[in-house]
Amino acid sequence: MPINLLKLQADLREANSTSPENTLELDGTKTCEAMAATLSLPRILPSGDSAITVEFSRNIDDAANQRVLALDRTLAAEQVSGVTETVPTYRSLLVHYDPMQVDFDTLGEKLTLLAQLPVPPTTKTRRWRIPVVYGGEHGIDLEDVAKTLKTTADDIVARHIGGDYRVAMIGFTPGWSYLSGLEDSLHMPRRQNPRLLTPAGTISIGGVQTGVQCLAGPSGWHLLGRTAVRTYQLHRDPTFLLEPGDRVTFSAVDAKTFAEQDRAAERGEIVAELIAS
Amino acid sequence: MSKLVISSIGPASSVQDGGRYGAQRYGLTPSGAMDRLALSAANCLVGNAPFTAAIEIGPFGAAFTAREGAVRVALAGASRNADVTGRAVASDTSMTLADGETLTLGFARGGSFSYLAIEGGIAGEPMFGSLAVNARAGLGSPYPRPLQAGDELQTAAASGAAERRIELPPLADAPIRVVMGPQDDEFGDAPKELFLDSEWKISATSDRMGYRLEGPVIKHLHGHNIVSDGTVNGSIQVPGNGAPIVLMPDRGTSGGYPKIATVITADLGRFAQTPAGKVFRFKAVSMAEAQGEARKFWEMLRTLPDRLRSIENFDLNIEALHDANVAGAAVSAVDARTWQIPSPADALAHD
Numbered sequence: 001m002p003i004n005l006l007k008l009q010a011d012l013r014e015a016n017s018t019s020p021e022n023t024l025e026l027d028g029t030k031t032c033e034a035m036a037a038t039l040s041l042p043r044i045l046p047s048g049d050s051a052i053t054v055e056f057s058r059n060i061d062d063a064a065n066q067r068v069l070a071l072d073r074t075l076a077a078e079q080v081s082g083v084t085e086t087v088p089t090y091r092s093l094l095v096h097y098d099p100m101q102v103d104f105d106t107l108g109e110k111l112t113l114l115a116q117l118p119v120p121p122t123t124k125t126r127r128w129r130i131p132v133v134y135g136g137e138h139g140i141d142l143e144d145v146a147k148t149l150k151t152t153a154d155d156i157v158a159r160h161i162g163g164d165y166r167v168a169m170i171g172f173t174p175g176w177s178y179l180s181g182l183e184d185s186l187h188m189p190r191r192q193n194p195r196l197l198t199p200a201g202t203i204s205i206g207g208v209q210t211g212v213q214c215l216a217g218p219s220g221w222h223l224l225g226r227t228a229v230r231t232y233q234l235h236r237d238p239t240f241l242l243e244p245g246d247r248v249t250f251s252a253v254d255a256k257t258f259a260e261q262d263r264a265a266e267r268g269e270i271v272a273e274l275i276a277s
Numbered sequence: 278m279s280k281l282v283i284s285s286i287g288p289a290s291s292v293q294d295g296g297r298y299g300a301q302r303y304g305l306t307p308s309g310a311m312d313r314l315a316l317s318a319a320n321c322l323v324g325n326a327p328f329t330a331a332i333e334i335g336p337f338g339a340a341f342t343a344r345e346g347a348v349r350v351a352l353a354g355a356s357r358n359a360d361v362t363g364r365a366v367a368s369d370t371s372m373t374l375a376d377g378e379t380l381t382l383g384f385a386r387g388g389s390f391s392y393l394a395i396e397g398g399i400a401g402e403p404m405f406g407s408l409a410v411n412a413r414a415g416l417g418s419p420y421p422r423p424l425q426a427g428d429e430l431q432t433a434a435a436s437g438a439a440e441r442r443i444e445l446p447p448l449a450d451a452p453i454r455v456v457m458g459p460q461d462d463e464f465g466d467a468p469k470e471l472f473l474d475s476e477w478k479i480s481a482t483s484d485r486m487g488y489r490l491e492g493p494v495i496k497h498l499h500g501h502n503i504v505s506d507g508t509v510n511g512s513i514q515v516p517g518n519g520a521p522i523v524l525m526p527d528r529g530t531s532g533g534y535p536k537i538a539t540v541i542t543a544d545l546g547r548f549a550q551t552p553a554g555k556v557f558r559f560k561a562v563s564m565a566e567a568q569g570e571a572r573k574f575w576e577m578l579r580t581l582p583d584r585l586r587s588i589e590n591f592d593l594n595i596e597a598l599h600d601a602n603v604a605g606a607a608v609s610a611v612d613a614r615t616w617q618i619p620s621p622a623d624a625l626a627h628d
Contacts, residue, residue, distance in 0.1 A: 045459035046456050046458045046459060046539070046564055047458070047459045047507070047508075047509050047512065047536070048456055048539030048540065048542065048567070049456060049539075049541050049542050049567035049568045049571045050509065050571060051507075053459040053507065055459070057504075058504065059504060085298055085299055085301055085302070086302060087530060087531070088302060090506070092506045092507065093507075094301075094507025094508075096298075096509070099568045100572055100575055104564045169505070169531065170302065170304045171301075171302075171304045171505065171507070171530045171531030172304055172505070172532065173306065173413065173414065173530075174305045174414045175303065175304055176304045176529075178505065189502065192517065207502060207533075214304075215413060215414060215415075216413075232305075232414075234415060240300070
């Protein structure tokens, strides 16, 4: 009998919120050992009629992100009927599919099962060092961020450089890389009024995240600086520099170095240092 | 080779095809036609594959001239006055422009986008398998930007095939159907009802990234910041100001605002064609209904060639339509609340 996923999830949510022992009733049947993993069952959410959001968490959560990337790898390895494209994010995997080939309930069940597989260890982790010119015209919010957090601009820069980050997802616009690992003291709500245009290469913070933005575009984050590194460049090999799961650190450079690096990047040089792979 | 020269064109006009899929995981926006049915119909008329690159023409007028040989084209989508050197031509038909002839198009009426497909397609360098223009990412070919007067599109010489028309189902003036979610639980029952029970208008500040909606403020349960997650064409995001934005093909691949609902595949093109300022409503449907409609939609795209008719019957057919319902159609198509006042000819083209 097919599981009614939405009902199952609703039941689980209710059970999780009311029952500390995590025992629950499903369609009148007592759950068994297999349901012990209930807390980690992802939510299968409809994103219209041709995509499913497999949500592992509502928060930025490293463990959830690891499971997102694991399910993404599983789907890349297994040929799941109807799946056309996957988009990993911090906390969920968006699975695009063809409703001519598979329906919501069937694919939802399949994804739920695949998400229960043990997380395979990551094979290799690449580490990048990305040079940033902080503050001034390149990072117009640095002083305001320092004021809001009651410290100096130099201190903000030191804390930002001190971080060891991981590419949790790439999205929004080509190459826009969202990094997890921002230290708690730099967490700030996004701006009430997003800017319609922010420069290419912007390094910013928003919420509990920091980001490397490739193209000029709108942003509601706080702009700390800019990098010459292009995380996306057409006709360069690779077109996309960073992959979800890569590690990233930042280093500070002066405006003159930034300008030189920007010219080199324009010629197709990668500029970012690959310090481990 | 012939070429089609852009003699004049308004903003929001660009080369578009079925879009660029497979790299949304790197933030690569899919782009592609706003109205895939109209794109496919135009292509079908000139014997192209449904998602061949064509010219997506925004609400303003445009003119195209054949050079260095004849060019066979077809127009579909929003209706417009159209003529070839003074001779009126109909929407949803193919036509051949002799060398030097100019096709002149008026403003879009009762819709926003028309598609001019060219027999043999447009010569260009596909990027990630698509010629679709994504100006922000510098993608698209032959020009990685909206079209401008003076641009030249290289194409095949006209085949001389008999001209055809296509019979499309009438555009429904029904609510835009949505599937609730993925984050409808970020909203209480009252805001969800408000979303479904209210009249909405598309703001004039809308574009290929998103259509901003004007209507009541939709309040969130827990604030407007969620952790960014993936988006699809038709995702309805609600940012902090409570004014929903429907994400369109140039959307960001992820976004950090709760998505209350998603426009169903079958209604995306009809929604994209809704003119700014026209009142419309949403209607929630079940997943089963949405997927059933999606299957019907793709099946219709697949069987478009069955809807082709020879052009000789066209005059007769217009007469029949005219006799049948032109008065009723003309009256029902006029919406006093918008600047869109279609002529009887437009009403005919739609019905």
